[in-house]
Amino acid sequence: xxxxxxxxxxxxxxxxxxxxxxxxxxxxxxxxxxxxxxxxxxxxxxxxxxxxxxxxxxxxxxxxxxxxxxxxxxxxxxxxxxxxxxxxxxxxxxxxxxxxxxxxxxxxxxxxxxxxxxxxxxxxxxxxxxxxxxxxxxxxxxxxxxxxxxxxxxxxxxxxxx
Amino acid sequence: xxxxxxxxxxxxxxxxxxxxxxxxxxxxxxxxxxxxxxxxxxxxxxxxxxxxxxxxxxxxxxxxxxxxxxxxxxxxxxxxxxxxxxxxxxxxxxxxxxxxxxxxxxxxxxxxxxxxxxxxxxxxxxxxxxxxxxxxxxxxxxxxxxxxxxxxxxxxxxxxxxxxxxxxxxxxxxxxxxxxxxxxxxxxxxxxxxxxxxxxxxxxxxxxxxxxxxxxxxxxxxxxxxxxxxxxxxxxxxxxxxxxxxxxxxxxxxxxxxxxxxxxxxxxxxxxxxxxxxxxxxxxxxxxxxxxxxxxxxxxxxxxxxxxxxxxxxxxxxxxxxxxxxxxxxxxxxxxxxxxxxxxxxxxxxxxxxxxxxxxxxxxxxxxxxxxxxxxxxxxxxxxxxxxxxxxxxxxxxxxxxxxxxxxxxxxxxxxxxxxxxxxxxxxxxxxxxxxxxxxxx
Numbered sequence: 001x002x003x004x005x006x007x008x009x010x011x012x013x014x015x016x017x018x019x020x021x022x023x024x025x026x027x028x029x030x031x032x033x034x035x036x037x038x039x040x041x042x043x044x045x046x047x048x049x050x051x052x053x054x055x056x057x058x059x060x061x062x063x064x065x066x067x068x069x070x071x072x073x074x075x076x077x078x079x080x081x082x083x084x085x086x087x088x089x090x091x092x093x094x095x096x097x098x099x100x101x102x103x104x105x106x107x108x109x110x111x112x113x114x115x116x117x118x119x120x121x122x123x124x125x126x127x128x129x130x131x132x133x134x135x136x137x138x139x140x141x142x143x144x145x146x147x148x149x150x151x152x153x154x155x156x157x158x159x160x161x162x
Numbered sequence: 163x164x165x166x167x168x169x170x171x172x173x174x175x176x177x178x179x180x181x182x183x184x185x186x187x188x189x190x191x192x193x194x195x196x197x198x199x200x201x202x203x204x205x206x207x208x209x210x211x212x213x214x215x216x217x218x219x220x221x222x223x224x225x226x227x228x229x230x231x232x233x234x235x236x237x238x239x240x241x242x243x244x245x246x247x248x249x250x251x252x253x254x255x256x257x258x259x260x261x262x263x264x265x266x267x268x269x270x271x272x273x274x275x276x277x278x279x280x281x282x283x284x285x286x287x288x289x290x291x292x293x294x295x296x297x298x299x300x301x302x303x304x305x306x307x308x309x310x311x312x313x314x315x316x317x318x319x320x321x322x323x324x325x326x327x328x329x330x331x332x333x334x335x336x337x338x339x340x341x342x343x344x345x346x347x348x349x350x351x352x353x354x355x356x357x358x359x360x361x362x363x364x365x366x367x368x369x370x371x372x373x374x375x376x377x378x379x380x381x382x383x384x385x386x387x388x389x390x391x392x393x394x395x396x397x398x399x400x401x402x403x404x405x406x407x408x409x410x411x412x413x414x415x416x417x418x419x420x421x422x423x424x425x426x427x428x429x430x431x432x433x434x435x436x437x438x439x440x441x442x443x444x445x446x447x448x449x450x451x452x453x454x455x456x457x458x459x460x461x462x463x464x465x466x467x468x469x470x471x472x473x474x475x476x477x478x479x480x481x482x483x484x485x486x487x488x489x490x491x492x493x494x495x496x497x498x499x500x501x502x503x504x505x506x507x508x509x510x511x512x513x514x515x516x517x518x519x520x521x522x523x524x525x526x527x528x529x530x531x532x533x534x535x536x537x538x539x540x541x542x543x544x545x546x547x548x549x550x551x552x553x554x555x556x557x558x559x560x561x562x563x564x565x566x567x568x569x570x571x572x573x574x575x576x577x578x579x580x581x582x583x584x585x586x587x588x589x590x591x592x593x594x595x596x597x598x599x600x601x602x603x604x
Contacts, residue, residue: 099295
């Protein structure tokens, strides 16, 4: 956990040292105005000696651009549990959730199920709406008239630290 | 074709409560209230709490018993969460409409030319639904030919379930129909003193105010009262003051979490407030000419000796750098301070603000540019890495005087370690599904 956070926060560690209580205030999840830019090199990676093509930097890539299509509707959430491992979503992963998307059948969604936020695969078929886990240990759930169910958002990416 | 221009007031329903509920869906349909800075009094109520008869601004200690009996979920105000969600609501509105005028943290006016819409109401329902979907915050829209009438319409959009969150006033009849049901005190811009004057003349509802005599209104309620009346008649004449963005006075002051009696604590608190207010001053590119320091005891504690004084200091020349303001402020505090009192609040106000470009240099001015560069660097660092990353040592580290925030929710959208958790595995992981909340008394 500590390792992973260190990676995500990278440079933030320096700031953390400044604050006695260890908290960081006002660091935004993402801010389209302040892009985190990584250079893309037009040449292949060569380990050993500097490439003569280093001077030909094409443009800079912004991870926000890749992961976030609609900033005001995009939220990050943290996964707790192992019911979605089959979909490549593991405990403690970070999910990018876009609320502006319509939940098509087959998509992975964040649902409000009986008052709780939960991540499931959403499947519509034969007039039945079902929420599937991606782990044989967890049975599928059918949405009936008695279930308090609401789509909170559609998951677009999973960020998994190694 | 309808050539009339309409104003739509978009207002977030019980905004702070809606923000708290977004990541705690189990709180939907349950009573929730939010307390002011320092957990002083009630500043936001869910409909369930309103139904319990809790009024806006009630001190918390007066409703604590009631809140416990009815299982009311109590939150301290979490401005990083509310600010972020407010930006998102405004961003979505700006995606949908070209002319958006942000009026407060939870209100915005949209300018809607009537010619663009066959059905204004259905367009407004679309806006409402889009904000709900994208940000998860419910909003209400009041639409009318003027801003004042849009405010009236918005009150009905919220109150009347038949409106389903949208109330459009497109015809004179529809306007008058609502104005009859609106008390003059509920009209935007009519304050308590005006209500009393109007009542004595027999004017109690919005329609009567609309039909009032111009000369009398101008004499009794001044020209701004007359503008309000004109707005009720459908003549748009109130502009949202652009100078709101560039304020003419700036204040920073907060109540202490506990009574403070020593000068060092007061110095720390005042230094913090001066730093904050100086940052605001620089953000709006102004310089301050005067500085006022005030110090007071808790006026509700009538059993304790009372003290309340303000000191005004004219700066030798207008400035905005933190040390330029800090030095005189701390000197002022030392003059104000008397031992033997339990202080509740210290604060600073800046007045005589002038644009930074128009400074009159005095004959003996030292070169201030190095100070300016230092301040620019400091503000940039604090904007990038979060407030108080870089601060003056005098503002203190422990801040034992700082206000209470006993029931604060996580900064779900602005801190990595506070991200909302979603369950993957409902049986196994139930206890981890949601971040711990605090229901007082449980």
